[in-house]
Amino acid sequence: MRASRLLSILTTLQARGRVTAQQLADDCEVSLRTIYRDIDALAASGIPVYSERGAEGGYRLLDGYRVRLNGLSQREAESLFLAGLAGPAAALGLEAVMATAQTKLMAALPQDLRAGADRMQARFHLDAPAWFDAAEEPAHxxxxxxxxxxxxxxxxxxxxxxxxxxxxxxxxxxxxxxxxxxxxxxxxxxxxxxxxxxxxxxxxxxxxxxxxxxxxxxxxWRANTERLEAELHPNRATVRLSPRGVRLLEALSAPYVRAGTQIADAADDDGWRVATIPVGTTVWHAAAELLRLGAEAEVLDPPELRAYMREAARALAARYGVWPENLTRGSGADEALGQGMGRARR
CATH class of the missing domain: 2.30.30 (SH3 type barrels.)
Known part of the structure; x- marks a missing residue:
């Protein structure tokens, strides 16, 4: 374990130049005291590592000093091939370059590591776009x-x-x-x-x-994403959800909405539970998201959102007419809808 950590410290110093003891401790997930002992061990073995004091200080290697570090563990070799993302590379015009680099890396690996690299490529695949969405191919x-x-x-x-x-x-x-x-x-x-x-x-x-x-x-990007999520869903709505509504909310909501949702543990006599859900900046935006839950959700608060949902439901009922007597709301209606969609596809 220590030998691996010493090698990691040496490669970090060679790659980054000046590095603080705290940065090394964070990278290696050890204490500062351990890093001080490791630096002393490197210096004692003849590695020209120096410390510089002050606000801009840290550890560094002697200028011009380089060491050849070609050893890769099996897991490290496998992870390099996992990082080869064909789709994004092709979009950037680097697909051929990436393929050539992987071929060269494979040729440079010892025979006992090649099987692991092949196995990683065969068993893991990244599909970046979300479900039911195509990857963009921007012209510029x-x-x-x-x-x-x-x-x-x-x-x-x-x-x-x-x-x-x-x-x-x-x-x-x-x-x-x-x-x-x-x-x-x-x-x-x-x-x-x-x-x-x-x-x-x-x-x-x-x-x-x-x-x-x-x-x-x-x-x-992390800060920008958090800011955007907060701006798009600054308000909260109190909603009563059926058991199916809870599942629909989980399936249809964005991750940051799910993360901010609080659902009561206790259910009422009908099995429904009360949830507090992040919603959009306007009543229209909030209603558009909650209408996806259909009759499996009931808005309790705020009053203006509840009123909007009531008017939307009234307008939908007027548009679609009276519910057929031979269908009941629930599984029968779902089955009929699925059959109708199947006929439409044929």
Missing amino acids: LRAVAGAVWSQNLIEIRYQSWRAEKQREVAPLGLVLKSGSWYLAGQVDGDVRTYRIARILDCKVLERHFGRPPDFDLGAY
């Missing part, structure tokens, strides 16, 4: 990706939900989320998110830009 994805890599400014014509806009953007990074590509771009000093499928035109400029030294793409 490769141009934007090239600008991200080369740090060239881009000029885009963008269709937001409000209006069409013209922007000069410093492209900082790309994110693939549920089959859709997004650009984190800096405009007038602020970092904003653009869905690449909504970029109508893209021109890569000759001018370059400097990346903000403190910009972390992963941290930005």
